[in-house]
Amino acid sequence: MVDLSINCAGIKSPNPFWLASAPPSNSAYQNCKAFEQGWGGTVWKTIGEPVMNVFNRYGGLDYNGQKIFGLNNIELISDRPIEVNLKEIAETKKLWPDRAVVVSLMVESKRETWHEIVKRTIDTGCDGIELNYGCPHGMSERGMGAAVGQVPEYCKMITEWVTEVSTIPVIVKLTPNISNIQLPARAAKAAGANAISLINTINSIIGINLDTFELKPNVGGLGGHGGYAGPAVKPIALHLLSQVAIDPEVNLPISGIGGISNWRDALEFILLGASSVQVCTAVMHYGFRIVNDMIEGMSNWMESKGFTSLDQIRGKSLQRVNDFGNFDLLNRTIARIDQQKCIHCNLCYIACEDAAHQCIDLTPVNGHNKTEVREKDCVGCALCSLVCPVENCISMVRIDDGSASKTWNQLTAEFKKSGKPMSWENLAEFQHKHNIVIH
Amino acid sequence: MKNIAPKLQSEQYEKNFSDLHPPFTQNSAVTEANRCLYCYDSPCMKACPTHIDISTFIKKISTGNLIGSAKTIYESNWVPLTCAKACPVDVLCEGACVYNDKGEKPIQIGKLQRYAIENYFEKGMPTLFHKASKTGKSVGVVGSGPAGLACSAELALMGYEVTIYEANKIPGGLNTWGIAPYKMRREDSLKEVELVKSFGVDLKTKIMIGKTLKVNDLLNKHNALFLGVGLGESPQLSIPGEELSGVVGALDFIEKVKTENWHDIQVGKRVAVIGAGNTSIDAATEAKRLGADQVYIIYRRSDVEMSAYEFEYELAKRDGIVFHFLTSPKQIIGKDFVEGIECLKMKLGEPDKWGRRKPIPISGSEFTIPVDMVIKAIGQETKSSFLSTISKLTLDEEGCVIVDQTTYQTTNPKIFAGGDCINGGKEVVNAAYDGKRAAHGIDKFLSLPKGGK
Numbered sequence: 001m002v003d004l005s006i007n008c009a010g011i012k013s014p015n016p017f018w019l020a021s022a023p024p025s026n027s028a029y030q031n032c033k034a035f036e037q038g039w040g041g042t043v044w045k046t047i048g049e050p051v052m053n054v055f056n057r058y059g060g061l062d063y064n065g066q067k068i069f070g071l072n073n074i075e076l077i078s079d080r081p082i083e084v085n086l087k088e089i090a091e092t093k094k095l096w097p098d099r100a101v102v103v104s105l106m107v108e109s110k111r112e113t114w115h116e117i118v119k120r121t122i123d124t125g126c127d128g129i130e131l132n133y134g135c136p137h138g139m140s141e142r143g144m145g146a147a148v149g150q151v152p153e154y155c156k157m158i159t160e161w162v163t164e165v166s167t168i169p170v171i172v173k174l175t176p177n178i179s180n181i182q183l184p185a186r187a188a189k190a191a192g193a194n195a196i197s198l199i200n201t202i203n204s205i206i207g208i209n210l211d212t213f214e215l216k217p218n219v220g221g222l223g224g225h226g227g228y229a230g231p232a233v234k235p236i237a238l239h240l241l242s243q244v245a246i247d248p249e250v251n252l253p254i255s256g257i258g259g260i261s262n263w264r265d266a267l268e269f270i271l272l273g274a275s276s277v278q279v280c281t282a283v284m285h286y287g288f289r290i291v292n293d294m295i296e297g298m299s300n301w302m303e304s305k306g307f308t309s310l311d312q313i314r315g316k317s318l319q320r321v322n323d324f325g326n327f328d329l330l331n332r333t334i335a336r337i338d339q340q341k342c343i344h345c346n347l348c349y350i351a352c353e354d355a356a357h358q359c360i361d362l363t364p365v366n367g368h369n370k371t372e373v374r375e376k377d378c379v380g381c382a383l384c385s386l387v388c389p390v391e392n393c394i395s396m397v398r399i400d401d402g403s404a405s406k407t408w409n410q411l412t413a414e415f416k417k418s419g420k421p422m423s424w425e426n427l428a429e430f431q432h433k434h435n436i437v438i439h
Numbered sequence: 440m441k442n443i444a445p446k447l448q449s450e451q452y453e454k455n456f457s458d459l460h461p462p463f464t465q466n467s468a469v470t471e472a473n474r475c476l477y478c479y480d481s482p483c484m485k486a487c488p489t490h491i492d493i494s495t496f497i498k499k500i501s502t503g504n505l506i507g508s509a510k511t512i513y514e515s516n517w518v519p520l521t522c523a524k525a526c527p528v529d530v531l532c533e534g535a536c537v538y539n540d541k542g543e544k545p546i547q548i549g550k551l552q553r554y555a556i557e558n559y560f561e562k563g564m565p566t567l568f569h570k571a572s573k574t575g576k577s578v579g580v581v582g583s584g585p586a587g588l589a590c591s592a593e594l595a596l597m598g599y600e601v602t603i604y605e606a607n608k609i610p611g612g613l614n615t616w617g618i619a620p621y622k623m624r625r626e627d628s629l630k631e632v633e634l635v636k637s638f639g640v641d642l643k644t645k646i647m648i649g650k651t652l653k654v655n656d657l658l659n660k661h662n663a664l665f666l667g668v669g670l671g672e673s674p675q676l677s678i679p680g681e682e683l684s685g686v687v688g689a690l691d692f693i694e695k696v697k698t699e700n701w702h703d704i705q706v707g708k709r710v711a712v713i714g715a716g717n718t719s720i721d722a723a724t725e726a727k728r729l730g731a732d733q734v735y736i737i738y739r740r741s742d743v744e745m746s747a748y749e750f751e752y753e754l755a756k757r758d759g760i761v762f763h764f765l766t767s768p769k770q771i772i773g774k775d776f777v778e779g780i781e782c783l784k785m786k787l788g789e790p791d792k793w794g795r796r797k798p799i800p801i802s803g804s805e806f807t808i809p810v811d812m813v814i815k816a817i818g819q820e821t822k823s824s825f826l827s828t829i830s831k832l833t834l835d836e837e838g839c840v841i842v843d844q845t846t847y848q849t850t851n852p853k854i855f856a857g858g859d860c861i862n863g864g865k866e867v868v869n870a871a872y873d874g875k876r877a878a879h880g881i882d883k884f885l886s887l888p889k890g891g892k
Contacts, residue, residue, distance in 0.1 A: 064473040064501065065469055065470045065472075065473035065474075065501070066473075343537040343538075343540035343541050344478075344482055344537060344540070345476050345478035345479070345481070345537045346478055346479040346480050346481075347476065347477070347478065347479060349479060349480075350479035362480070367485070368482055368485075369480060389476050389537075389541070390541060
């Protein structure tokens, strides 16, 4: 029997799928409906300072006919009064005691104001607090959101104001709009935060209307940066997650966010160390019902792999996150095309010819083209296998026997030891010795 | 005719002859275009007889560059709307789509081409190509079907003065008259004629070469001549009763249907179509859609040997056409009007020299199908009686004009030819290719020091 339940810094939920603090988690109606459909938890849409939204607030990035590959928004935190939200949070938690109800907060940078909102939030009976240090638009200009997350000192100061009065777990939500994500994460840790969540949305302009020259979303002729989310941001989120997860100075549970659309995405976040995962854009696109496949798909995968609990896989891929300097320069792969599977689209040929290393030959055979890798010239870059539309038609095959191994770091150290400078000539000698042809 | 099928309501006719493959909306076209893998040196391009750079024109649809898409298509083919609607795409471009090998539905290339070209006409045919400076030489083109149009367009853009001589009062040849209305309407063909005319081509209709004007007149007037005269009448069945009222040729029948005056067309209650080619299917389904109760296709070989494409056969079956395979007409029965057709059952013998098994009559197997109309659809004869009067022109044993495979020059150096009159009857797309290639043959010939003199 597979157990999907999780415990993120003391916040428990029957599965790792939480609604992110965002439009889908705006009200009791929505959160309760989500719970009915199986969501394990919610991070209530950020409550705090008085705000007023503009009407047109989303822009979608479509790709090759696929809608909402990315989604940008300029919506603010909850535009409903704090009292209404707190009342609904209390009612929701009462109705759904087994689900995680976390409340996202953002108020002006005053100690008393934070103390007050934290206390009032705890009174709802909720399971945790998430501090929104990530909102990149509208709030940041008022000194909140990303304006806090981008300055580790502010991050530490405000988190301390919260942790000094909070009796429930405090999660700090980080902005990706920063050059080193580890710094605000460490600041949160130093201030006593119980967990980190990331990423918030990325600063973006989603596009321009070529007929009107207006930005998207267009607010009466004006537009500006908004927060970018959706499937397109997942790789960025995975990277930032890994950076926080491997940092020994942080060492906190993490709630992963950023482009998670299905159980596969969720597993990737968990494999890089996430305890829970938060979802927004996929729900905005398809509704709460997607959680059914998320739970089922993840359970089936776990079962097929022989896992019974998410603890067994959490962070399993983190040990593989490493630096380029430690990669083996002599681990040699080349592309092989399965001629039986080839459908003769020749995309591998043109990609290799124009954009890689010109090592696929195109030969006319029986009215179509045969594509063949010239193995001695193949650098194993894998581009052909990525453009190939047929599954498992081009595979990357390892051709070295593993007896020789050398990383860049080892090589530079050896050169240094023997007094050789890192020059093109010395590098060529090394390549020649290992039969590596650069062209 | 003895029993005439009752007339239908106008809406019913419209419904029966409405688009077999409705056009893409903008959204569906872009979705389909995005599905295209954008193959390099693509198999679909090779399978198209005019070698349209298909993946490129489709890519341009996906980015919204529709005028560029039309230009890519016109670079290879001057009658792309007709081709989009009448080509047997299943056996050409779409049949070669790599998705077939992937076990998935091929890209709907025909419909995408239609989308790009219809948009081009809707936008008022913006200029895509600029004419070269005048060569001072003129070419006469006989026939305004796909071969003649393609040849004329290409020559006009190369700077030649081109005059088309068309016997019919409405131009376009079989593009206008020979394609079932549920595949394509007459006005579509006429749009393609208009485009060619917009290049400065002089189109003279109601001029029958051989009668109104002689070939020699044209040879005197022009530096070179292109023959795109197509084929002629349906051959005789040569069986008793062929003269009865109610026996018609398939092309005459299809031409009448293309006038779109469906109320005025007499069709029998029960109709027999003789032959099982693609034209037979057109005639049979059109008779059915005009209101005939029962339509039979009578063919002396089996479904394996018939020349109709699989998708045409499927269409006929969906329309409720009854096939009598291994059946040969013996005589048409009736007093003044067709009343029935007496047939003979056949069996298949040894393959003939083309490899098709020869039908052999089974004696005593006669049976009669009561019908009110017989449509003869056993092919078209060549126009050999006209063509054989042209000096120095050589015809093969089938009556087709012999041309050089590269230049399309006939054995009379000033005369070039293409389309059905050289191949005995192929697709529109083949004629379009011939015409274009012939234009380059003509250009090469007229560029010689003594060319055309």
